[in-house]
Amino acid sequence: MSTRTLKQLLVHTYLTLFTLPIIAMIVWYFLAATLNFTTGQFSLENFSFFREPVEYAGVELPLIWPIVLNTLVYSFLIVFLEVFISVPTAYAFSRLDFKGKNAAMKFLFLMRSFPGITLIIATFFILVQMHLVNTYLGVLLVAVTGSLPGRVYIMKGFFDEVPWDIEWAAMVDGCTRYGAFKKVLVPFVLPGIGAISVFSFLGAYGEWFLFKLLIFNDDMLTLAGYLARLVTKEDQILNYGLITAIGLFYTLPIIVFYIFTQKVFMKVNLGGAKQV
Amino acid sequence: MITLSNIVKEYEGKQESGRAVDGLNLEIRKGEFVALLGPSGCGKTTTLMMLAGLLKPTSGDIHFNGKLVNHTEPKDRNIGMVFQSYALYPHLTVRDNIAFPLRERKMPKREAYERAKETSRILQIDHLLDRKPSQLSGGQQQRVAMARALSKDPEILLLDEPMSNLDARLKLDVRDEIRKIQRKLGVTTIIVTHDQEEALAISDRVAILNGGRIQQYAPPHELFNHPVNLFVASFLGSPPMNLILGQLQESGGRQIVLTEGFEYELPAGRRLEKEHMGKTVRFGIRPHDISICSADQPGSLRMKVDLVEHLGSGKLVKVMDPEGKLDTMIRLLTGNEVQVEAGDDIYVTFKADKFHLFDTENGGLNLTQHV
Amino acid sequence: MDHLTDRPAAVGPAYRKPFKKKIYPYLFIMPFAALVLVFFVLPALATVAMSFTDLNASMKPKFVGLENFKRVFADYNLPDILRNTAIFAILSLAISLLFALVISIATQYFLKGKIAAVVYRVLWLIPSIIPAVVYVTFWKYLFDPTEGGLVNRILLQFGLESDPVSWFSKAAMAIVILATVVSTISGGMILLSAAINSIPEDLYKAAKVDGASEKSVILKIIMPTLKWPLMYITISELIGFVSSYFFIMLLTNGGPMRDTTTLSLYAYQQAFNLKYYGYGAAVSLIVVAISFVLTLLFLRLFDFDEMIKPSRIED
Numbered sequence: 001m002s003t004r005t006l007k008q009l010l011v012h013t014y015l016t017l018f019t020l021p022i023i024a025m026i027v028w029y030f031l032a033a034t035l036n037f038t039t040g041q042f043s044l045e046n047f048s049f050f051r052e053p054v055e056y057a058g059v060e061l062p063l064i065w066p067i068v069l070n071t072l073v074y075s076f077l078i079v080f081l082e083v084f085i086s087v088p089t090a091y092a093f094s095r096l097d098f099k100g101k102n103a104a105m106k107f108l109f110l111m112r113s114f115p116g117i118t119l120i121i122a123t124f125f126i127l128v129q130m131h132l133v134n135t136y137l138g139v140l141l142v143a144v145t146g147s148l149p150g151r152v153y154i155m156k157g158f159f160d161e162v163p164w165d166i167e168w169a170a171m172v173d174g175c176t177r178y179g180a181f182k183k184v185l186v187p188f189v190l191p192g193i194g195a196i197s198v199f200s201f202l203g204a205y206g207e208w209f210l211f212k213l214l215i216f217n218d219d220m221l222t223l224a225g226y227l228a229r230l231v232t233k234e235d236q237i238l239n240y241g242l243i244t245a246i247g248l249f250y251t252l253p254i255i256v257f258y259i260f261t262q263k264v265f266m267k268v269n270l271g272g273a274k275q276v
Numbered sequence: 277m278i279t280l281s282n283i284v285k286e287y288e289g290k291q292e293s294g295r296a297v298d299g300l301n302l303e304i305r306k307g308e309f310v311a312l313l314g315p316s317g318c319g320k321t322t323t324l325m326m327l328a329g330l331l332k333p334t335s336g337d338i339h340f341n342g343k344l345v346n347h348t349e350p351k352d353r354n355i356g357m358v359f360q361s362y363a364l365y366p367h368l369t370v371r372d373n374i375a376f377p378l379r380e381r382k383m384p385k386r387e388a389y390e391r392a393k394e395t396s397r398i399l400q401i402d403h404l405l406d407r408k409p410s411q412l413s414g415g416q417q418q419r420v421a422m423a424r425a426l427s428k429d430p431e432i433l434l435l436d437e438p439m440s441n442l443d444a445r446l447k448l449d450v451r452d453e454i455r456k457i458q459r460k461l462g463v464t465t466i467i468v469t470h471d472q473e474e475a476l477a478i479s480d481r482v483a484i485l486n487g488g489r490i491q492q493y494a495p496p497h498e499l500f501n502h503p504v505n506l507f508v509a510s511f512l513g514s515p516p517m518n519l520i521l522g523q524l525q526e527s528g529g530r531q532i533v534l535t536e537g538f539e540y541e542l543p544a545g546r547r548l549e550k551e552h553m554g555k556t557v558r559f560g561i562r563p564h565d566i567s568i569c570s571a572d573q574p575g576s577l578r579m580k581v582d583l584v585e586h587l588g589s590g591k592l593v594k595v596m597d598p599e600g601k602l603d604t605m606i607r608l609l610t611g612n613e614v615q616v617e618a619g620d621d622i623y624v625t626f627k628a629d630k631f632h633l634f635d636t637e638n639g640g641l642n643l644t645q646h647v
Numbered sequence: 648m649d650h651l652t653d654r655p656a657a658v659g660p661a662y663r664k665p666f667k668k669k670i671y672p673y674l675f676i677m678p679f680a681a682l683v684l685v686f687f688v689l690p691a692l693a694t695v696a697m698s699f700t701d702l703n704a705s706m707k708p709k710f711v712g713l714e715n716f717k718r719v720f721a722d723y724n725l726p727d728i729l730r731n732t733a734i735f736a737i738l739s740l741a742i743s744l745l746f747a748l749v750i751s752i753a754t755q756y757f758l759k760g761k762i763a764a765v766v767y768r769v770l771w772l773i774p775s776i777i778p779a780v781v782y783v784t785f786w787k788y789l790f791d792p793t794e795g796g797l798v799n800r801i802l803l804q805f806g807l808e809s810d811p812v813s814w815f816s817k818a819a820m821a822i823v824i825l826a827t828v829v830s831t832i833s834g835g836m837i838l839l840s841a842a843i844n845s846i847p848e849d850l851y852k853a854a855k856v857d858g859a860s861e862k863s864v865i866l867k868i869i870m871p872t873l874k875w876p877l878m879y880i881t882i883s884e885l886i887g888f889v890s891s892y893f894f895i896m897l898l899t900n901g902g903p904m905r906d907t908t909t910l911s912l913y914a915y916q917q918a919f920n921l922k923y924y925g926y927g928a929a930v931s932l933i934v935v936a937i938s939f940v941l942t943l944l945f946l947r948l949f950d951f952d953e954m955i956k957p958s959r960i961e962d
Contacts, residue, residue, distance in 0.1 A: 007861070011757040015767050018750065021829065022770050025785045028797075032788070085678045092675035097958045104676070105955050106946070111687060113883060114942045115890035118911060118934045121918040121927050122693035123686060125702075145686035148679060164959045165363035168330050171350040172357040172434075173424070174380030177671070177962055187367040206778035209893055213919065227780040231787070231897060240788055240795075247781040258776045262769050265776075265837065332961045349962070 029251075032244040046245035056242060059233055061226060062219045064246070071205065071222040074136065078204035079197050081144050082151050086196060087189075089148075090155030091181055095167070112149035120213070127214065134217065139210045147203055151196045158192030159185065195264045198257075205254060223250045278304040278327070278432065278464065283336035285322050285488075296322040298488035300336070304481075307462045309455070311475035314485035315511070320468045323485070324434055327466065329353050340432070351380070353432070356425030356463075360437040362417045364409035370396070370420050371405040377428040395427040398457065415446050422454070426461065433458070435467040439474060451478055472512055476500070484508050506640025509560050509632060515592060517632075518566075518606045519558040524633070526553045533559050533633065537597025538577045543628040552643055558634040563592065565630035566608035568616070569623050576623040579606065581616050591616065595624065668962055694935065697928035704922035715929035724905055724913070732909040735824060735895075736888040743828045744880065747835030752869060755843040768840070774830040783897040786826040790814035816903045823907050827894050831887070835880040842876045843869055875948065882945040890938050910934050 036043045054061045092098070093105055116123075123142055124133070132138030162185055170180035186193075211225030212232075221229070227250065230243055258265075285297040297319040304310050312320040325331040326338065329350035338345050345353060356377075364373050371392050378388035396402040399419045409417055418438065425433060438454070439447045455478050458465050469475050475482050476496040483493040484507070491511075492504045503509035509517050522535035531542040531553070540559065542548065569576050579595035582605055586592075593616055594605040608624060616622060633643045673680075698715055700708040719725065750771060754764040774782060789797045792813040799811040814822060846868060854864050892912035895901060901908035901916060908916070911934045918927025 007757065011753050012763065015750070015753055015758075015763075018746070019767055019770050022773055026773070028785060028788065029781075085682070088675040089679040092672045095958055095960075096672040096675065098669075098672035101672075102951070102955050104680075106951065107683075109946055109949065109951075110942055111683065113886060113945045115886055115938050116687060116690075117892075118890050118914075118931050118938055119687070119690035119694050121914065121924060121931055122690040122697055124919075125697070125924070126685070126689055126693060141682065142686055145682045148682065152679065160956075163361060163363065165359040165361045166365065167960065168325075168328070168350075169357065169359060169363040169365075169424075170376075171330060171960060172328055172353075172355055173377035174351040174428075176349070176351065177960070179380070184365055187365070190367075202776065206780075208778070208780050209896075224778050224780050227778075228897070231780050231784060232900065240784070243784050247784055251777050251781050254776065254778075255773070258772070259769070262772065265772055330960050 029244050029248050032240045033248045034245075036241070046241040047249075049242065049246055049249075054230075054242070054246075056230055056233070056239060059229055060218075061221075061229060064223075064226070064249075066219060067221055067223055067226050070220065071224070074140075074207075074222050075201050075204040077136075077140060078143060079200040081140065082148060082200040083193055083197055085144065086148055086151035086155050087186070087193060090152045090159055091185065093152065094156045094159035095181075095185075096177075108149055108152060112153050116146045124213065133214055134220075136220070139207075139214050142214070143204065143207060143210055147200065151200065154196055154199075155189070155192055158189040162188045198261050198264050202254065202258075277306050277339075277341055278302075278466075279337075279339040280323070280327075281337050281339075283323070283326065283338065284334045285319070285326060285331065286334040295488050297326070297333075300485075300488065300490055302483055302490060302493065304464060304466065306464055308481065309458055309465045309467070309479045311479035311482045312466065312468045312485060313472055313475040313482050314470070316470060318485040319488040320470075320485050321436060322488075324436055324466065324468045327432070328355055328357055328434055354428070354430050355432045355434055356428060356430035357434040358418075358421045358425050358436065358438045360440055362409075362421040362441075364417055364420055364424070366409055368408075369405065370401065370407050370409070370412070373409065373420055374405075374423045374427050377424065381428065391427055392423075395423045398426070399423045414441055414443075415450065418442060418450060422457075426457070426463070430463060433463045433465040435465065437469055438467070440469070440471070447474070454478065472514070476512075484511060486511070502642075502645055503560075503632065504642050504645055506558060506560075506634040506636075506642075509634060509640075509642070513562055515563050515607050515609070517560050517562045518604070518608075519560050519634070520606065521603050521636075522557055522559050524548065524553050524555050524557055526550070533557065535559060535602065537599065537602035540577075540626065540631075541575065546628070546631075546644060548633070548643055552633075552635075555643075556636045557643065558636060558640075560632040560634055561626050561630060563607045564609040565627040566606070566624050567627070568593075568608070568610055568614060569625050571623045573623065573625060576625050579622055579624055581618050581620040581622060583618055584616055586612075595622065664962075691935075694928050694932055697925055698932045700925045702925040702928075708925065711925070715926050718926060719929055719933065724908075727905055728908055728910055728913050731820070731905070731907060732889065732911075734820060735827075735907075735909050736885060739824050739827050739831070739888050740881065740884055742824065743831045743835060743884065744877070746828070746832045747839055747880070748873070748877075750832065751836050751839035751843055752865060755840045756865070756869060768836070771836060772833045775833045779830075779893055779897060782830060783826065783894065786822060786898060790818075790822050792816075815899060819899050819903060819907045823895050823898055826898060827888070830894070831884060835884065838876045838880060839873055842872050846872055879945075879948055882941055882948070886938055886941045886945065889941070890934055910937075 033046055034042055034044065036045065049064050053063045093101070093108070127133045127138045127142070130138070132141070166184055166188065167180050170184040171177070175183060205222075206224050207222070208224035208228035211221055212228050215221060215225060218226075218229070223246075227243070227246060230246070280300055280302040283297050283300040284295060286295050296317075300319070300323060302310075302323075312323060314320050322331060326333050329345070329348055329352075333346060340353065365376065368376065371389060374392035374395055375385075375388040378391055379385070383391070393402060393405065396405060399422055401416060401419045401423060404412060404416060404420070409420065412420065418441075421438070435454070439450055442450060451474060467475070467478065476499070479496065481493060481495050482499055484491045484499065486507050492499055492508045494502075499508060499512055503512065506519070510519060520535050520537075522533040522540075525532050525534050531547050533540045533542070571578070578598055580598050580600075581593055582596050583594040584591055585594075587609075590612055591610050591614065593608050593610055595608065596602055596605055598621070606624075610616065631644070635641045635643055697708070699710055699712060701711045701714070702708040750767070754767055758764040758767075788795075791797070791799065792811060792815060794800060794803055794811045796811070796814070798814065799808070802808040803811065850868055851864065854868060859867070889909075890911050892909060892915065895907050895909065895912055896915075899907045901912050905913075910930065914927045914931035914934060916927075917923045917930055921927075
């Protein structure tokens with residue numbers, strides 16, 4: 001055996017070792033959800049939540065289907081809002097001149113790296129004052145504000161990549177500045193819009209904290225908030241079967257989604273960071 | 277007719293501040309093909325961008341047909357433009373690319389497509405209409421860019437280094453074709469290029485720019501034969517003009533240029549005004565205006581051959597005065613039949629009507645030029 | 648001749664942008680700016696304001712000056728909580744950096760271009776893709792204190808322990824760090840992989856020709872390219888570990904006792920569990936201050952002049 005194959009073997013061994021917990025995790029979800037905990041037999045009894053409301057450790061939660069609908073509505077709304085706000089903002093930062101642009105840009109960067117979560121106590125009170133607690137609007141606004149700086153930053157990178165020639169051509173060909181944005185620049189940055197849509201969707205789909213904090217009605221929860229109610233109820237989980245079954249139902253679609261879009265996740269770069 | 281008067285363009289940025297264009301005057305007649313030629317950073321692209329309306333002059337006026345257009349939007353100028361990168365819209369097919377300017381003018385789709393087809397026929401790309409730009413070769417993309425610029429029947433066609441991304445052979449074909457189409461359509465055309473051969477070959481008049489100013493604006497042959505100043509003389513021509521440092525002197529009714537390596541008497545017909553005597557000048561002569569001759573020919577100068585390069589069509593001979601005192605070597609062109617080798621002693625003469633004398637001050641003014 | 652004429656003086660501001668064009672860019676950033684104002688700037692100011700009041704469940708705030716801050720520094724929980732925060736942040740950072748480095752070098756250098764590399768990467772991204780609430784159930788199961796938990800089951804099986812171990816009371820911090828690290832590695836891994844990927848192949852070839860060992864390739868070629876990405880990851884992850892408490896909340900909720908309570912979680916608990924909003928705001932202001940300092944450090948990694956470029960169209 002040559003040293004080269006030996007080396008490869010060594011690398012594979014290490015990587016497999018590191019990856020084992022993750023594979024174990026995936027396997028466990030499937031097993032825990034589909035096996036009876038006591039008998040070890042295959043059963044779908046854990047999936048009874050499809051038909052009846054969940055009752056677990058004294059928590060009674062509504063039937064899952066309206067929650068699924070909430071999740072989808074909430075996630076797509078977030079994607080819609082984040083795309084429709086971040087794309088024009090990123091365009092302005094990348095391509096237009098305006099007074100205060102430098103300062104605004106620096107502030108955007110500060111916001112992007114500054115953890116908004118540290119301001120959650122005051123945010124809560126502002127929502128109370130605006131009567132937005134226990135409304136979707138409140139959750140949406142806080143969630144969108146939190147993730148927008150990152151989205152704007154990614155989108156700005158995509159707009160920066162658009163050659164000026166293309167925009168010049170559009171202007172000469174009869175477009176206004178806005179026309180060039182709509183007809184030429186936006187089609188050009190579609191891959192970027194796709195990328196931020198994926199990130200937005202995953203972020204929204206997994207959002208449980210804001211629902212725990214701001215939503216008090218169980219029938220307004222999304223799947224993440226729904227599961228959070230069950231997971232944080234007791235320190236110790238009593239019925240893994242039920243929770244993993246719901247978890248599997250909740251996670252499988254995005255894992256499939258992820259496998260198809262995984263290239264997008266490698267595209268995130270350091271952008272303007274020095275010497276990278 | 278296009279008139280640029282006293283155009284100044286100042287940039288104020290952290291990195292690049294200063295004047296890109298510094299008092300530029302230019303007049304272009306209807307249907308004329310004009311080239312803006314100069315080294316990079318000379319302001320030629322900035323000038324083109326101002327013509328397109330993508331940049332606004334800091335001061336000065338731009339008139340199209342007598343109408344002030346300084347602040348007219350690009351879309352209202354009726355110009356077509358071809359960019360160095362072609363700038364095709366990657367998400368549109370060739371047909372939609374060509375029809376784009378027409379659709380922006382609210383032309384109905386069917387009519388726009390019809391026009392796109394016609395234009396594409398002129399440029400021989402009508403078989404590519406359904407492709408996307410990414411499926412085309414560089415030459416094809418260039419044609420599509422031309423078609424897009426011409427489809428709306430522009431009054432002015434602006435070309436920004438349109439051929440610099442093509443390979444050498446294709447460049448020649450495209451150059452001829454652009455010229456032919458321009459003649460046929462009679463559209464006023466301005467091309468920006470740093471390739472002098474291209475500029476001289478394609479255009480009616482060439483404006484040579486340097487430092488944001490026009491150095492000379494004239495038909496190609498005049499630029500070549502009568503450069504107004506040292507910059508134009510040294511910029512044009514390949515191999516470049518020999519420019520030898522010397523001093524003008526007058527003694528006993530003779531006017532001579534005294535250089536470190538030789539003495540040249542100005543022929544009777546080309547004597548200068550007395551006021552120029554004593555000036556330090558550059559004696560300029562193009563390589564093909566120097567010929568090898570026999571020792572007994574009057575006015576011949578002895579030179580030592582330093583290097584011989586074979587160009588294929590002839591030989592480029594680099595010579596030095598026998599003592600090696602000249603500040604630069606003198607290049608001359610000869611036919612392949614002439615036998616010269618490095619180390620040879622030869623005699624050369626300058627064509628009496630072809631040399632120039634450039635002042636070393638006063639912007640390098642050509643003293644032999646009668647203005 | 649025009650090249651001899653004097654420079655024409657630039658004639659004043661010849662062109663003035665019409666008002667419509669001046670406000671045009673602001674229309675694009677308006678929705679964003681409005682959101683930022685209401686849900687970022689305002690909360691930031693309100694946090695400061697609240698920290699000077701005794702706002703609590705009674706909702707009748709009274710100005711108390713520096714009382715809250717005096718209380719924070721007299722709080723007998725504070726030393727433990729600061730220690731927890733430091734242990735959590737530093738250990739999480741160190742472990743996740745190490746693993747990110749090892750995995751990215753392994754996949755981008757040793758297995759460069761191999762399908763196996765993609766498979767490992769895709770798998771390693773899963774913990775950061777799956778929703779946090781689902782992710783934590785696995786860790787809860789792994790360290791379940793009954794004999795049903797995986798670790799306990801294995802230990803009992805091999806007779807290493809006679810009774811199930813209550814991991815969450817004995818090693819809560821370790822579990823929290825482990826779970827956090829596994830899901831954050833991928834972020835650093837992506838950036839490091841991208842940086843390693845940008846090293847030209849010729850450099851490796853040259854090193855091979857010069858007979859360099861793998862060790863010196865890693866130390867002399869790969870590591871120097873990773874300097875900036877590593878700094879970037881260090882600061883950005885540190886900001887995250889100091890300020891966010893989502894995994895801790897889901898896994899242990901700060902317990903047992905306050906063993907896994909970090910400063911930011913403590914602020915949350917004071918405000919939302921005990922309804923001492925004013926005091927919570929004061930505690931979170933400390934987190935804000937730490938985050939702010941880290942953020943400013945972070946911003947130094949960026950070249951703003953490079954990033955902010957003027958428009959190349961003048962309208």
